[in-house]
Amino acid sequence: MSKSVPFLTAPANTKGWVGDVEFDPFSFSENFDMKWLREAEIKHGRVSMLATLGFWQQQYVTLPGMTPVTDSNLAPTVVGVGAMLQIIVWMGVLEFWTNKGNVTMETMFSDPKRVPGDLGFDPMGLASGKSEAEMERMQLRELKNGRLAMLAIGGMIHHNWIFGEPLF
Template sequence: MKACLFLIASSIVSLTSAFAPSTSSMPSTQLNAMSKSVPFLLAPAKTKGWVGDVEFDPFSFTENFDMKWLREAEIKHSRVAMLATLGFWQQQWVTLPGMTPVADSNLAPAVVGASAMLQIVVWMGVLEFWTNKGNVTMETMFKDPTRVPGDLGFDPLGLSVGQSKEGMERMQLRELKNGRLAMLAIGGMIHHNWVFGEPLF
């Protein structure tokens, strides 16, 4: 158990730089500059100017894929991970009416069955198609140059009303940081249950 806690703590310490905001921007004319997040790799050029840029792209995805598409994917995965992180540990104590209680959240998909899981996949596909007006491929998703990655026009509490550009960027950075943390958290929760064969708490 101590070894497991040590591994988790060392992983968190090693990843903290990925969540720290970039304090200064590097001049675009500076070539072969090293990344602040991964100092033994070159800083990615295409992440410059994006909210949440910490010069972290160890696999050079930004060199091979559209940056708008990558940001859209990051935001969507972040939002799903934040919901999943909440749902994963709530599953241990809260059961929807008509559902079979199960303490280990990893077993929940097997309990509800394939049809329920397929419904989620189908309806998420419909939602993706609808919010993107049918443009769901990397080549077509950003045909409209004014489309902002992750902006679905969903703000029921009016949090963005009257916000300055700097204020909006602060809110976007908060969402990204929480989403990145949630992606790590849900992965850790799932693997905890697999490794120990027991519920999270």
């Protein structure tokens, strides 16, 4: 039985992955590639960590030439559709570039050496010279902070929707 949800069976495909707490109530790990699921979790966590910072920061800092808004949910309307489409297009280009054109679930991990979340970008050398245990500890930290940030940004957005007032 699962450690995190004792009335469910423990998912077999999550064993051995950093951050495994035997939580997969919808059996995604049985139906999808675990590398693809982990890649998605890491990407969403990283974006959510940036989003939580940007969400509350937008309330206090306004870029020159922009109209300040108190509700961060309305910030995309200030910059307009063109700027938002540029973000979407450039994120698509970045996704295509980092995966060498393999952007579908079937092809993303055609190279067996590819590790989920590893983009080969480490300008500060944080990963170099680390033991396997230290790397797993850092990966677990990133996963936990990313999971918390995903919950946090959802809470921040819904706070503004429900109460119609600034976060702070």
